[in-house]
Amino acid sequence: MKLMEHEAKAVFAENGIPVPKGVVVRSLDDLAGALADLPGEFVLKAQVDVGGRGKAGGIRMADRATGVAIATELFAKDIRGCPVREILAEERLLITHEYYASISVDRSTKGALILFADEGGVDIEALARDRPGAVRRAALPPVISRIPSFMERDLVGAAPKEIGQVLQKLYQVFLRKDAMLAEINPLVTTASGVFAADAKLVIDDNALKRQGITLNRELSPREREAEKHGFSYVELDGSIGVIGNGAGLTMATLDLIGFYGGKAANFLDVGGGADQERVKYAVTLVAGVPGVKVIIVNLLGGITRCDDVARGIIEAGVVQPVIVRLAGTNEAEGRALLAAKGYRMLDSMEEAVDAAVEATR
Amino acid sequence: MIYADRTAGIIVTGATGKQGAFHIALMNEYARSVGGTGVVAGVTPGKGGQEIHGVPVYNTVREALCSHDASVGVIFVPGSAAGDSVMEVSAAGIPLAVVITEHIPVHDTMKAVAFARLKGCDVIGPNCPGLLSPGEIKLGIMPAHLFSPGPVGVISRSGTLTYEIVDELTRAGLGQSSVIGIGGDPVIGQTFTDVLSRFGNDDATRAVVLIGEVGGSLEEEGAASTDLPIVAYIAGISAPPEKRMGHAGAIIEGGEGDARSKILRLKKRGVPVAGRPSEIPGLIRDLI
Numbered sequence: 001m002k003l004m005e006h007e008a009k010a011v012f013a014e015n016g017i018p019v020p021k022g023v024v025v026r027s028l029d030d031l032a033g034a035l036a037d038l039p040g041e042f043v044l045k046a047q048v049d050v051g052g053r054g055k056a057g058g059i060r061m062a063d064r065a066t067g068v069a070i071a072t073e074l075f076a077k078d079i080r081g082c083p084v085r086e087i088l089a090e091e092r093l094l095i096t097h098e099y100y101a102s103i104s105v106d107r108s109t110k111g112a113l114i115l116f117a118d119e120g121g122v123d124i125e126a127l128a129r130d131r132p133g134a135v136r137r138a139a140l141p142p143v144i145s146r147i148p149s150f151m152e153r154d155l156v157g158a159a160p161k162e163i164g165q166v167l168q169k170l171y172q173v174f175l176r177k178d179a180m181l182a183e184i185n186p187l188v189t190t191a192s193g194v195f196a197a198d199a200k201l202v203i204d205d206n207a208l209k210r211q212g213i214t215l216n217r218e219l220s221p222r223e224r225e226a227e228k229h230g231f232s233y234v235e236l237d238g239s240i241g242v243i244g245n246g247a248g249l250t251m252a253t254l255d256l257i258g259f260y261g262g263k264a265a266n267f268l269d270v271g272g273g274a275d276q277e278r279v280k281y282a283v284t285l286v287a288g289v290p291g292v293k294v295i296i297v298n299l300l301g302g303i304t305r306c307d308d309v310a311r312g313i314i315e316a317g318v319v320q321p322v323i324v325r326l327a328g329t330n331e332a333e334g335r336a337l338l339a340a341k342g343y344r345m346l347d348s349m350e351e352a353v354d355a356a357v358e359a360t361r
Numbered sequence: 362m363i364y365a366d367r368t369a370g371i372i373v374t375g376a377t378g379k380q381g382a383f384h385i386a387l388m389n390e391y392a393r394s395v396g397g398t399g400v401v402a403g404v405t406p407g408k409g410g411q412e413i414h415g416v417p418v419y420n421t422v423r424e425a426l427c428s429h430d431a432s433v434g435v436i437f438v439p440g441s442a443a444g445d446s447v448m449e450v451s452a453a454g455i456p457l458a459v460v461i462t463e464h465i466p467v468h469d470t471m472k473a474v475a476f477a478r479l480k481g482c483d484v485i486g487p488n489c490p491g492l493l494s495p496g497e498i499k500l501g502i503m504p505a506h507l508f509s510p511g512p513v514g515v516i517s518r519s520g521t522l523t524y525e526i527v528d529e530l531t532r533a534g535l536g537q538s539s540v541i542g543i544g545g546d547p548v549i550g551q552t553f554t555d556v557l558s559r560f561g562n563d564d565a566t567r568a569v570v571l572i573g574e575v576g577g578s579l580e581e582e583g584a585a586s587t588d589l590p591i592v593a594y595i596a597g598i599s600a601p602p603e604k605r606m607g608h609a610g611a612i613i614e615g616g617e618g619d620a621r622s623k624i625l626r627l628k629k630r631g632v633p634v635a636g637r638p639s640e641i642p643g644l645i646r647d648l649i
Contacts, residue, residue, distance in 0.1 A: 105467050107577040107610070110474050110548050125615050141475045142468060178468050180547070206440060206609065207466035232607040236599075247545055247607025248519025248574055251596040252638060255620075258599045259637055267600075269607040300521050300528075301504065327528075349525065350639055 001203050001215065004047045006088045008199035011177060017169045017184075018195050022090030031071050031089060035064055039091045044070055047086035048079045049217065056080055061092065093195060098186035099159060100124055100135075101167055102200075103174040105181070109139040112174060114147065116155040116167065120186025120197075140171075147171050162194040163187065178207030222285060229281050231268050238263025239360050241286035241295035241320070245274045245304065253298045253349060262357035265292045274304050279312030287318035295320050296356040298349050300327045306334025314341050321359055325352035362494035363514075363539045363559040363566075364457055364483070367397030369498060370430045372422060372455070374446045375437035376403025376413050380461070384437065384502050386414040391499040401429040422453040435491065435500055436460045443487060444469030451482030459500045460486030460544070467609075470548045477550065484550025488609065490520040490542040503540065511536015513645055514560040516553055516583075517572035518545050518608070522596060526572060526638050533642035538565040545608030547576070553583025561589055568592065568648045570641055571632075575600045576610045576618045581626045590648035593627050594635045595620045 003011070009019040023038070024047070025031040044067070046058035053059060058079045062070045067089070074084050098120030106113035117127060117135045128135045138151045147155075147168055156164045166187060174182045183200040203213055219227065226233035232247060240257055242264050244250030250269045257264045266289050270282050279297070286295055295318065299309055307330040313322055314337065324345045326334055338345045346352040371388065375381040385400050392399025402425035403413050409420035419425040422434065434450035436443055436458060443462040450458045458477060465487045477484050485492060491501015495510040507524055509531045517523040523542055530537060541556055543549050553571060560566045568590040573580035575597035584591055598620040600606045602613040613619045624634045633644045 105471070105547055107547050107549075107579060108552075108582060110550075111471055125617070142471050143475045175468070178466055180467065204467045205605075206464045207468065210441070210466070232605070234601070234604045234606060236601065244521075246519060246521030247611055248517070248522030248572070248596050249525055251574060251600060251606050251611070252522050252525070254599045255596060256637055264599065267606060300525055348639075350637065 001205055001208060001213070002049055003201045003203065004049065004086065005045065005199055006047055006086070008201035009196065011173060011201055012196050012199055015169050015173045015176070017166055017173070018193060019199065020090045020093055020195055020197065022088050025071070025087050025089055026085065028068055028071055028075070031068060031087070034089060035067060038064070038089055040064060041092045042067070043090050043092050044074055045088040045090060046074050046077065046079055046084040047088055048082040048084060050080040050082050053079060058084070093188060093190050093197060095188045095190055095197070097189045099163060099188070100185050101170060101187050102181065102183035102185070103170055103179070106139060111139055111141040112171070114138045114140060114151075114155060114167070114171070118157065118159065120188065122185070124185065142175060145175070160189060160194070163189075166194055166196070173201070177201065178204045178211055180204050222288065225281075225285050226268065229278060231270055231282060234267040235289065236264050236266055237291070238265045239291050239293045240356050241265050241289055241292040242298075243268045243270060243282045243286055243295065244298045245270050245272070245301055249298065249300060253296065253353060256350060256353040257357060260354055260357040262360055265289045274299050274301065274309055276308040276312040276315070279309050280316045283313055283316035283318055283322065287316070287320055292320055294356050294359040295322045296325070296352055297322060298325045298352060304328035306331045307337060310334040310337040313338065313343060323352050323356045323359065325349050362497045363541070363556070363563050364485070364492060365433050365498050365500060367392070367395055367497050369432045370398045370401040371433045371435055371500065372402050372404060372425055372429070372431040372450070373400050373435050373437060374404045374422065374450065375439070376416070376418050377405040377408045377411060378437055378439070381437035382413045385416055388435070388499055389414065389416070391505050395496055395498070397498055401431055422449050422455070426453055432456060433500055434458045436462055438462060440464035440466070444473040447473035447484060448476045451477040451480040454480070456482055458482055458484045458550075459489070459491045460484060460550070461489065461491060461501055462486070463488040465546070467546065467548050470546060474548065474550045485541065486544040486549060488546045489544035489549070490523065492539060492541045494539040495537055501542070503542070507531060508540065509536040512538060512565065512567040512649060514538050514563070514566040514569040515540040515572065516556045516569060517542050518574050518610070519572060519596065522638075523572060526570060526594065526641055529638055529642055530570070530645070533646075535642055535645055538563060545610050547610040552579050554579070554586045557583050557587040557589060561587055568645050570594070570645065572596070573623065574608065574611050575606065575620050576612050576614070578618060578623070580623055584627055584630050584632050591632050592635060592641055592644040592648065593632050594638060594641060595623050595627075
């Protein structure tokens with residue numbers, strides 16, 4: 001889960017990384033009340049979870065005279081589909097130099113990957129592509145509790161020693177917070193010191209509980225329902241509802257729908273143990289996705305009981321046609337139950353997908 | 362075969378849980394059918410002295426090893442304690458840990474895999490269905506009835522999609538040497554590269570099916586590391602960016618790891634890529 005900038009900055013500050021003085025406001029009254037504590041000139045930053053926020057007009061310079069008017073505009077804005085509910089009002093930094101620093105989980109080395117560049121405020125992927133020499137990198141197994149001094153020197157080069165200290169603290173944040181990514185872009189120097197001018201922190205979803213972190217965005221009613229039943233659920237914008245077991249098989253079902261010229265309305269992985277109740281909930285949920293004209297259920301498992309699954313589908317009793325591909329035990333019983341109620345059960349996933357796409361034409 | 366043969370004794374950790382107990386029975390059923398050793402002991406702290414489907418349960422792995430020979434640990438311990446279980450298995454000197462558990466925090470996986478490497482233990486998974494070498498050994502939860510022995514190796518980040526493709530191969534008369542699920546998490550122990558090097562030294566394997574998905578670049582790295590004939594399939598060509606598609610590791614991030622660019626890079630290396638699962642048997646047949 002990606003934290004908002006102000007949440008990430010609070011974590012950084014707790015761990016000794018200097019951040020600009022600032023305050024989070026959720027209304028114009030909040031801002032009016034905070035004005036006296038802010039410096040004469042400040043920055044208003046919309047707290048939204050989208051990239052390219054600056055370019056989309058989500059970051060604005062302001063002062064005591066213009067602050068409320070500019071905040072009014074920001075609160076009314078929709079930044080790349082995201083409404084603005086919070087604004088971070090922050091002291092304006094007089095920057096002398098910008099750097100880039102990040103630490104992420106690296107699949108290839110199975111450990112931490114530390115990146116550092118003498119240029120900040122940049123698109124790091126583009127920089128690495130265009131001028132590979134400009135981005136320095138080091139892999140470190142996270143069983144090492146501190147970045148070794150030689151590695152710190154190699155990474156920061158000629159940057160001031162405070163920059164190296166911030167990098168060390170960023171590594172501590174990475175370790176302590178179960179981070180997938182801890183990034184400062186830009187990490188800046190000013191006449192008064194070093195600051196994390198921006199902050200990005202992505203926490204491992206599987207560690208939210210032990211980190212005591214609750215979800216920072218509102219789930220839609222369908223997402224909430226999916227979470228309650230332990231389904232993996234992503235909403236798309238087509239007309240074919242998709243239910244599968246296993247992430248790979250469900251993705252492959254989506255891809256086949258595209259192959260046959262259709263469009264999936266969602267991704268729903270029921271996970272292990274596709275029993276009667278879970279299948280009933282899944283079918284009901286997907287039938288409620290706007291625009292769904294037909295539903296495909298693609299379940300393959302050694303131990304999945306097809307008769308149970310068939311009962312779940314029948315019990316859901318949705319208005320849309322349901323096309324079923326089932327492989328497991330008691331296949332004949334499942335097929336008979338479905339056939340008696342007019343549902344189609346097909347032998348292969350390609351036949352089932354083909355039939356589902358045909359049904360939307 | 363790769364990693365283990367039928368003589369390997371298996372210890373199951375998390376043995377008294379619903380999943381652990383259920384799959385002890387199925388692994389032993391398979392072992393009996395091929396004349397293998399099977400599961401010799403289970404481990405659950407505090408449950409020592411019980412029996413699960415006739416298999417004795419111990420409090421610790423070390424204790425189990427006092428009375429039994431084992432060279433594989435299969436881990437069913439829940440997410441928060443699974444990293445610990447990997448370390449326990451490797452500290453006891455067992456050279457292979459197969460981690461079925463899903464939802465292990467990534468930092469736990471990184472630490473456990475690093476620890477296991479120090480102890481000389483290979484880790485398969487986490488969040489994987491395990492390994493099945495038809496006619497030889499089953500480690501994990503794969504449905505054995507879909508498999509048949511033969512010359513095709515299969516490596517996959519997925520579970521049920523692997524069964525789907527194994528079923529296609531079997532129906533097409535193409536048996537498998539070993540089928541291995543390496544796991545759907547961002548950080549995993551054995552990668553495509555590691556498993557391909559095992560298949561490279563395995564006389565029974567003549568071609569390999571590589572089943573990948575969106576996220577990361579382990580598929581391309583694997584294909585670049587081997588001279589074996591490979592056919593690839595990549596799931597997630599319709600996956601939107603920045604959305605997690607079921608697996609913790611199946612996510613296109615920062616414009617990296619999307620299916621199209623993976624497929625393009627594999628094709629550039631001369632690897633045939635199937636557009637759908639049913640094309641795989643034909644492409645494999647062209648290679649062997």
